[in-house]
Amino acid sequence: SSNMFRSMSCKKNLAYVDGKWVSAKSGKTFPVINPVDCSTIECVPDMDEADTSLAIDAASRSFQTFKKTLAKERSDLLRSWFNLMVKHSEELAQIMTKENGKSLDESRAEIRYGNSFIEWFAEEARRINGEILQAPVKNRELFLMKQPVGTAAFITPWNFPHAMITRKAGAALAAGCTCVIKPSEDTPLTALALAHLAEEAGFPPGVINVLTTSVDNSVAVGQELCNNPKVRVLSFTGSTTVGKILYKQCASTMKRLSLELGGNAPYIVFETADINLAVTGALASKFRNTGQTCISANRFFVHSKVYDEFVCKFMTKIESDIKMGDGSKKGITHGPLIKESQFKIVNNLVNDAKAKGATVHCGGKSLSEVGPLFYAPTVITDVTRDMEIYGKEIFGPVAVIHKFEDEEDVIQRANEVPVGLAGYFFSRDISQIFRVARNLEVGMIGVNEGLISCSEAAFGGVKESGIGREGSSHGIDEYIDIKYVCLGNV
Numbered sequence: 391s392s393n394m395f396r397s398m399s400c401k402k403n404l405a406y407v408d409g410k411w412v413s414a415k416s417g418k419t420f421p422v423i424n425p426v427d428c429s430t431i432e433c434v435p436d437m438d439e440a441d442t443s444l445a446i447d448a449a450s451r452s453f454q455t456f457k458k459t460l461a462k463e464r465s466d467l468l469r470s471w472f473n474l475m476v477k478h479s480e481e482l483a484q485i486m487t488k489e490n491g492k493s494l495d496e497s498r499a500e501i502r503y504g505n506s507f508i509e510w511f512a513e514e515a516r517r518i519n520g521e522i523l524q525a526p527v528k529n530r531e532l533f534l535m536k537q538p539v540g541t542a543a544f545i546t547p548w549n550f551p552h553a554m555i556t557r558k559a560g561a562a563l564a565a566g567c568t569c570v571i572k573p574s575e576d577t578p579l580t581a582l583a584l585a586h587l588a589e590e591a592g593f594p595p596g597v598i599n600v601l602t603t604s605v606d607n608s609v610a611v612g613q614e615l616c617n618n619p620k621v622r623v624l625s626f627t628g629s630t631t632v633g634k635i636l637y638k639q640c641a642s643t644m645k646r647l648s649l650e651l652g653g654n655a656p657y658i659v660f661e662t663a664d665i666n667l668a669v670t671g672a673l674a675s676k677f678r679n680t681g682q683t684c685i686s687a688n689r690f691f692v693h694s695k696v697y698d699e700f701v702c703k704f705m706t707k708i709e710s711d712i713k714m715g716d717g718s719k720k721g722i723t724h725g726p727l728i729k730e731s732q733f734k735i736v737n738n739l740v741n742d743a744k745a746k747g748a749t750v751h752c753g754g755k756s757l758s759e760v761g762p763l764f765y766a767p768t769v770i771t772d773v774t775r776d777m778e779i780y781g782k783e784i785f786g787p788v789a790v791i792h793k794f795e796d797e798e799d800v801i802q803r804a805n806e807v808p809v810g811l812a813g814y815f816f817s818r819d820i821s822q823i824f825r826v827a828r829n830l831e832v833g834m835i836g837v838n839e840g841l842i843s844c845s846e847a848a849f850g851g852v853k854e855s856g857i858g859r860e861g862s863s864h865g866i867d868e869y870i871d872i873k874y875v876c877l878g879n880v
């Protein structure tokens with residue numbers, strides 16, 4: 391397996407287009423940075439819009455044959471890819487920890503989670519069935535055929551470098567779509583390692599393409615992916631700001647769109663909650679990936695009767711369970727923030743809250759002795775509406791805790807943001823559980839549970855958190871066109 395790692399490393403500084411490992415036509419490259427110490431890991435090709443156009447050509451050529459493959463053949467290809475991902479899990483985790491900074495344990499968990507989508511869609515591929523309808527007229531048969539939409543483009547973020555690709559690619563490939571993947575400039579190496587395994591699994595040239603781009607080229611590459619008429623569906627995971635840009639750009643070619651955007655999850659602890667469970671869930675939901683996930687608990691609301699107990703136990707658990715540092719080292723649970731811009735956002739939000747009178751119970755400062763991008767796990771209370779952090783998606787290891795008195799009021803506060811991705815609440819009152827689940831304006835809810843994602847479930851949001859669902863049997867719908875066939879006079 392160390393041979394495999396060597397062969398992965400020797401190819402992973404090239405992009406993957408039409409079954410070939412290639413440089414950018416311009417010859418340009420850009421560095422991939424390890425956020426633990428901001429050192430350069432290696433350089434990868436900086437593909438531009440001309441490279442992108444060629445990759446789209448390759449994907450749309452290969453679509454002409456890939457769309458005709460049997461569901462069983464696509465299932466087998468996905469299964470082979472999954473088996474290779476399992477076999478090389480540890481190398482994938484090592485690559486991820488290097489470029490993303492999350493701890494090895496977190497990387498391993500993401501690899502398991504990411505792999506599970508390829509396994510799931512290998513299974514689902516064989517169950518994409520059409521329908522025969524009741525005709526309203528005699529001597530007619532009405533059919534609904536299911537066909538792949540066409541070439542798909544994926545733009546993916548850095549926080550889950552593996553799973554955000556497999557969640558899209560598994561569904562698209564199961565449906566018979568080919569794809570062009572543009573991973574985040576911060577984490578292209580995991581994407582290239584996945585392409586390497588896809589090649590070994592036997593996907594035909596052009597079915598899976600990976601374009602690495604620097605931050606400078608991302609805008610132009612994004613425009614080409616949106617404007618090129620050969621791309622028929624775009625799937626994006628990232629910020630709401632960029633999602634809105636892509637939504638507009640895709641209007642010109644009327645593309646199918648799947649958008650998984652920002653969240654701002656409420657985390658509500660009612661007075662009947664099991665406080666120990668709520669504390670365990672809070673730690674997992676808030677601090678996973680150092681708070682850099684779109685379903686992270688972002689606004690804690692704790693009932694006044696259990697407030698002191700919750701805050702106290704939460705702080706104790708943070709103290710005992712979180713050890714920040716170089717994620718490749720044993721015993722380290724949490725890594726740094728991904729880059730300086732992210733670090734500044736978090737630092738400024740906390741400083742503003744402090745200056746305006748918020749109470750910082752722990753953290754509230756950088757951990758520069760550990761590394762330039764480390765920020766201490768932080769708990770803040772007494773946050774008021776005039777503070778910038780109020781109601782903001784933080785994307786860092788900072789927990790803001792509010793006190794509340796009654797259910798109606800807390801639901802109204804939970805729903806007052808323009809986004810709705812995940813929401814969590816802890817209660818042992820069965821009527822309340824149903825009421826609150828019905829009334830929270832989000833796409834996913836954890837009840838007495840802080841970690842809820844899996845390939846079996848539908849992932850997605852409401853309001854400005856996006857469009858469409860990933861995972862589950864519904865994930866494939868994003869890549870399927872329904873064709874109605876009316877057979878008359880039979």
Ligand code: ADP
Pocket residue numbers: 545546547548549572573574575605608609610611612613627628629630632633635
């Ligand atoms: P995050 O806040 O997670 O960094 P972004 O939305 O900025 O989220 O980035 C997610 C992905 O979108 C990355 O692959 C990034 O390169 C890409 N991206 C950023 N801006 C644009 C753009 N204008 N057009 C296309 N892709 C973009």
